[in-house]
Amino acid sequence: MSLSSLAATPGLPPFFTYQAGQLTVEDVPLQTLARQHGTPLFVYSKAALLAALAAYQRGLAGRQYQICYAMKANPTLAIVQTLVQAGCGLDIVSGGELERALAVGADPAKVVFSGVGKTRTEMRRALDVGIDCFNVESRAEIDVLNQVALEMGLRAPVSLRVNPNVDPQTHPYISTGLKHNKFGIAQAQVLASYRHASACAGLRVLGIDCHIGSQITQVEPYLDALERVLDLIELIEAAGIPLPQINFGGGLGIAYHDETPPAADELWQRLLQRMDARGHGGRKILVEPGRSLVGNAGVCVTEVLYEKPGDPKNFLIVDAAMNDLPRPALYQAFHQIVALAPREQAPSNWEVVGPVCESGDWLGRERTLAAQTGDWLAVLSAGAYCTSMASNYNTRGRAAEVLVDGACATLIRARETAADQLRLESLLPSAQG
Numbered sequence: 001m002s003l004s005s006l007a008a009t010p011g012l013p014p015f016f017t018y019q020a021g022q023l024t025v026e027d028v029p030l031q032t033l034a035r036q037h038g039t040p041l042f043v044y045s046k047a048a049l050l051a052a053l054a055a056y057q058r059g060l061a062g063r064q065y066q067i068c069y070a071m072k073a074n075p076t077l078a079i080v081q082t083l084v085q086a087g088c089g090l091d092i093v094s095g096g097e098l099e100r101a102l103a104v105g106a107d108p109a110k111v112v113f114s115g116v117g118k119t120r121t122e123m124r125r126a127l128d129v130g131i132d133c134f135n136v137e138s139r140a141e142i143d144v145l146n147q148v149a150l151e152m153g154l155r156a157p158v159s160l161r162v163n164p165n166v167d168p169q170t171h172p173y174i175s176t177g178l179k180h181n182k183f184g185i186a187q188a189q190v191l192a193s194y195r196h197a198s199a200c201a202g203l204r205v206l207g208i209d210c211h212i213g214s215q216i217t218q219v220e221p222y223l224d225a226l227e228r229v230l231d232l233i234e235l236i237e238a239a240g241i242p243l244p245q246i247n248f249g250g251g252l253g254i255a256y257h258d259e260t261p262p263a264a265d266e267l268w269q270r271l272l273q274r275m276d277a278r279g280h281g282g283r284k285i286l287v288e289p290g291r292s293l294v295g296n297a298g299v300c301v302t303e304v305l306y307e308k309p310g311d312p313k314n315f316l317i318v319d320a321a322m323n324d325l326p327r328p329a330l331y332q333a334f335h336q337i338v339a340l341a342p343r344e345q346a347p348s349n350w351e352v353v354g355p356v357c358e359s360g361d362w363l364g365r366e367r368t369l370a371a372q373t374g375d376w377l378a379v380l381s382a383g384a385y386c387t388s389m390a391s392n393y394n395t396r397g398r399a400a401e402v403l404v405d406g407a408c409a410t411l412i413r414a415r416e417t418a419a420d421q422l423r424l425e426s427l428l429p430s431a432q433g
Helices: 028-037 047-061 077-085 095-103 122-127 139-153 188-197 220-238 264-277 293-296 329-333 418-422
Strands: 016-019 022-025 041-045 065-070 091-092 110-111 133-136 154-161 202-209 245-247 284-286 297-309 315-318 335-340 346-351 361-371 378-379 400-405 408-413
Touching: 016 028, 016 202, 022 028, 022 041, 028 041, 028 122, 028 297, 028 378, 028 400, 028 408, 041 047, 041 293, 047 065, 047 264, 047 284, 047 293, 047 400, 077 091, 077 095, 077 400, 077 408, 091 095, 091 245, 095 110, 095 122, 110 122, 122 139, 122 297, 133 139, 139 154, 139 188, 139 284, 154 188, 188 202, 188 220, 188 335, 202 220, 202 284, 202 346, 220 264, 315 361
Parallel strands: 041 400, 065 091, 065 284, 091 110, 110 133, 133 154, 154 202, 202 245, 245 284, 315 346
Antiparallel strands: 016 022, 041 297, 297 315, 297 378, 335 378, 346 361, 400 408
């Protein structure tokens, strides 16, 4: 079966389909990978990654633009490498992510550094390798970055992140553009902050930055934010400070359940129309997608360990847990859960839970599944904010990861062992007699 025929299977993410009764990613049955690598196991489709990126590239075609993948969504080296090789720059939020960017051969001149709490050490390293831009989030950060740059005899390129006070209509934990959020500079302080930054000898002001949240499924919050940012650009440039580029962040949502987010090319068609209408279409555009590139490209495969019928709930205990896939426990997030090889039997209603010693360790509530001990299940849409937020709680090793490209499956992260976890720890010296 050709990959093009797999791109739109109802009820499943693109490039995941049932073939001969088995859930398959591109041309590889997930059961084959579960047998080979064990579970929990994260599996990604390279074709899905590139198809999601292509939608942004179509939407921005003909413009001066740079797509910077937001590494925090999934920083696994091979995932980042795949997107970099397809033309992506990178949006980083830590010194560690910068080192990952350099490890995959990313061009530092296509790296932007976001985040509210950059340290002096991180600033020095980013300046030393020559990143494209710092997205600066406060007056205090402006002063520290200016000082660091002057000490190094450099000028740091900056965009100031503004807080447009726009409701992205998403979960409050992933809303970033409201005035009570910790991110960005409040509108009332923007002009004074730009005047201050432009007067700093160690800074070079490049543009303006805005990011209103994550898992946004409607066009209207973006349009609202764009109008407010364009108003600010006109105000700032009227004060004699040119802003040749606009960084519009990321945050576009994906379909986890019944959401219908706009396609990236459709979203950008609408945004560019508005920019053109207001005379700003010639600016360089930076975007920082994360979830919308990788979220639906990955699944988490897990084995059913035990069936535990009860009153009032039945529990299906699996070997994946909140340390592997924390979104349900953290955000009460919904992920579809399906069988790798569906059984022809009457389904039951289950709470799908993990083995971690927390009542919050659940992957799905009230799921109708025909499953038995020893079956494998797939937690869908697990490519973003799962492995990136995984932990070693209960001294559980992080899961293995596999990238599928057609009929080829490559192990891109080995399963973490107890020895891996213990390596950096030390026992106290023995008491001397």
